[in-house]
Amino acid sequence: MRITVFTIGIFISMILLAIFITYVINLLSTSSGASEDYNKTNINITDSPDHLLWFLQVSDIHISIFKDPNRITEFKEFCDLTVGAIKPSVVLASGDLTDAKTKDGIGSEQFEAEWRYYRDILKETRIKDKTLWLDIRGNHDNFNVADLSSKQNFFTNYSIQGKLHPKSYMYQIKKRNVLYTFMGIDACLEPGPKRPFNFIGMLDDVEINEINSLIDKTELGPNNYTVFFGHFPTSCIVTTSNDKVRDILGRHKQGIVYVCGHLHKLGGLIPKMYTLQKAGFLELELGDWMDNRVYRLMAIDHGFFSFKDIQHRDWPVFLVTNPKEALFINPSKENLEAIRNSTHIRILAFSLSMIDFVKVKINDGEWINCKRIKGPLFAAPWNPKNYLRGFHNIEVYVKDIDGRIKSDNQIFALDGTPLSFGILSKLALMTDATLIFKVFFFGTLILTTVPAFAIRYVHLLVADGKLVKPKIRKSLCFSWFRKFWIMSTVDRIFWPIVIYPIYLAIGPWTVGYLVENHVGTIFAWGIFVHGAFLPGAFTYAYGFLQLVSFHIPLLFVTANTVYFRFQEVTKKIGKKQSIKKLICRHLPFSVIFLMQVIMAYLFWLAYGSLAFLLGPLRTWSLVLAGILYYQSLRLPEKCIRRAAEVWYVPSNINITESSIELSTIQKTN
Known part of the structure; x- marks a missing residue:
């Protein structure tokens, strides 16, 4: 059964990865779906100041x-x-x-x-x-x-x-x-x-x-x-x-x-x-x-x-307009033939004082002085037939009469050889931010709920004898798997901690003055305010941050605390601990709680007292965290029995029947 679950997980992961890769490849492809040859100029590019x-x-x-x-x-x-x-x-x-x-x-x-x-x-x-x-x-x-x-x-x-x-x-x-x-x-x-x-x-x-x-x-x-x-x-x-x-x-x-x-x-x-x-x-x-x-x-x-x-x-400021920089050529709107047939290099140059001179150089050639045509336009004759293949570098040097100097270069190509924009630029401008926010939010939501339900279901099968009890292995992953398993058997911990992220996807996050003096309600899927509905967008990103910065750390802290309590009950570990161990034990929760207090305070500054008081997202989550942590520290012995049926290993320290039902434990082990 463990192999089957693992295989299914790998199969689903491969499908999701394939979909993501296909999406990214389609996104980053450079082909344009626009119609061609509509707006392509046929005007001769000379040294004219027109056009x-x-x-x-x-x-x-x-x-x-x-x-x-x-x-x-x-x-x-x-x-x-x-x-x-x-x-x-x-x-x-x-x-x-x-x-x-x-x-x-x-x-x-x-x-x-x-x-x-x-x-x-x-x-x-x-x-x-x-x-x-x-x-x-x-x-x-x-x-x-x-x-x-x-x-x-x-x-x-x-x-x-x-x-x-x-x-x-x-x-x-x-x-x-x-x-x-x-x-x-x-x-x-x-x-x-x-x-x-x-x-x-x-x-x-x-x-x-x-x-x-x-x-x-x-x-x-x-x-x-x-x-x-x-x-x-x-x-x-x-x-x-x-x-x-x-x-x-x-x-x-x-x-x-x-x-x-x-x-x-x-x-x-x-x-x-x-x-x-x-x-x-x-x-x-x-x-x-x-x-x-x-x-x-x-x-x-x-x-x-x-x-x-x-x-x-x-200063000075200049812009080469012909030949155009290769990276920004738009083949569906611009006719490269016009550049190939052009007679002049064209440059716009500006400064706080009059431009003294402009000169250009292509590749390793000689510097060519540009002639002022009109206003900021400077031009120099050239023969584009010498540069019809591959990439070429044009360097510009500009000086004004006050001695300010500026030089720069850019790449051009007359054969349509493409250059590619950076991947990060494409991801930032070609994706759908709202879709990405949704994927992150619901992906994290699934990650924090589905495995918890799956572990709980597996426990029921093992407890009923329909599955073989997992073998104990010494590894970090298996250790945390056991901790989450034990936590999933404690109803007073399990149900609140899995319902909370589900609530974030469905229920209202807060009610308060969202716009001027108008009371509104915020959900993950949208905002109601002033008689209007604004579809959810950045709300999903905000919910994702809440899950990552608060709920997931709380899951680990709670699972670890429940496991420690399980050890206390089943192995009769003494409750007296050194100050150092107490600090190490309670510090993670204290950090999470303090961070959430700060976030709740910032939310209060942003939306006011009403939104702070009626805020399940920030304020009420503090109450939830406090209750869960308190419960996990002081779980009564009866709450440990279901986990002990599977995970209790007899040792030299005996457990009284008042603590755990030995008959049930021995039957299982």
């Missing part, structure tokens, strides 16, 4: 009245000097304009003073006279906001676009015969809960219809281009319809890129978070302004989209 548009993006500014005042002063410098020097046609401010966190960094609410800073900076730097500033909300801009009409929705009154465009919208710029469309995707929750349950964005049916309507209004044409921008990566957006956000954006044949923020480089784990979605558009997450002070320079040059992420105050 060129450059623009900027800044994200996750997090203006705060409590932390890092330099965040504000340097943002003002960006709006004044950087925008003034680059003179972009458009600046995309892709959400989290303000921080909206309380002084302790735990609670969340909208602070009007932060929004005043944002408005005043844009006003004082005369940003409207310099560029078209397109801002959109992020989840921090939506913390504790009941709806668009709420007084807490300061985005409406203090942003540039909020009054006319409170949610998704688009702007179009026409230069000669080329139409550039910038379409903002607002996926903020409505209502917007306090943190942390505002991490995942959502597009409901109304907003999806609005986005589709905006797409329908764009003019189709071979020289028209659409840039999507928003705060949330597509991996962090759920939809209430069957249409996924990537499908919606991918159906727009003119859409070439979606730029976003939100993930803050995942704390530095993925500093360059880029990918080409299977729907046929690039997705580029921009690192935050808050800590990293980065912004993005982008250009559409003769139909080719190029970009570069730049550190604030790092």
Whole structure:
């Protein structure tokens, strides 16, 4: 029987592993499902300044009245000097304009003073006279906001676009015969809960219809281009319809890129978070302004989209637009033949003072001086026929009249030789975060319940003589297996400890003021508040952390304590112990309990006293842990009998009939 159970377990594990590997291989494949040859330019790429548009993006500014005042002063410098020097046609401010966190960094609410800073900076730097500033909300801009009409929705009154465009919208710029469309995707929750349950964005049916309507209004044409921008990566957006956000954006044949923020480089784990979605558009997450002070320079040059992420105050700034960097070539939207037939290398160069000179070098060739064409555009003649095969390196050297120097290089390929994006970037941008959170939560839930029920069932079979008692082996795994087995026979311990994780998947976690003055209820599968239902997303991640940081350690501590009590009863071990042994015995539970107290306190700071008192997730779990630990320390002898029928081994120390029924024990052994 043990072999059968093991075999079944291995078989199920192999199936799950095969499904996961298939999913990852399909995810990481580079093939695009988008239709080809629709938006590919046939314009000759020369040294002409036509068919060129450059623009900027800044994200996750997090203006705060409590932390890092330099965040504000340097943002003002960006709006004044950087925008003034680059003179972009458009600046995309892709959400989290303000921080909206309380002084302790735990609670969340909208602070009007932060929004005043944002408005005043844009006003004082005369940003409207310099560029078209397109801002959109992020989840921090939506913390504790009941709806668009709420007084807490300061985005409406203090942003540039909020009054006319409170949610998704688009702007179009026409230069000669080329139409550039910038379409903002607002996926903020409505209502917007306090943190942390505002991490995942959502597009409901109304907003999806609005986005589709905006797409329908764009003019189709071979020289028209659409840039999507928003705060949330597509991996962090759920939809209430069957249409996924990537499908919606991918159906727009003119859409070439979606730029976003939100993930803050995942704390530095993925500093360059880029990918080409299977729907046929690039997705580029921009690192935050808050800590990293980065912004993005982008250009559409003769139909080719190029970009570069730049550190604030790092001058000069330049961007090679032809030949385009190999990694970001989009074969479904861009025609490599146009580069192969081009006559000039094209570079945009900017600085706080006039550019003195720009020169380029390909591979190990000679340096070539570039000629200023118009504004920031520099060009140098070249013969692409010399570079038709494989990868090649283009190096650029820029100097301004004040002596600032910058050089960099990039790889290009004219034969379509592909480069691959990093696996971590693909996983961050191409997966479904909500699905991953669900898998982790329910996988951990199964791990903490199914084996417990299986062990209990096996015990019943052994006790009834239908299975042979396991042989005692000296190994760590078998030792813990025996401890969990003994714990599974104690009803007053077993049922609470297996029902708790099941309850987390079904029952309410807390009831409290989730949005402004509106009482709501949080479940793993969703949030009810202000007459709305928000499907479960980050709640699953929160539940997973609860299981991993609290319930699983509690399982091990309780099993170990029950086993120790079993030893006390069956072998009459003395209860007197040294202080050192007492500390070692009770320290693990003390650490778990203290950590949960801290988490409950943080939850109270985030959602208030009502949520703290009516909180099975955090507060009530402390009561559960205390009761279970107390019970396991003082289990009466009658609770040990069922385990002793299987696991009691007679020794020199006899057990009285009042302690354990010897006849039953001897019959079993």
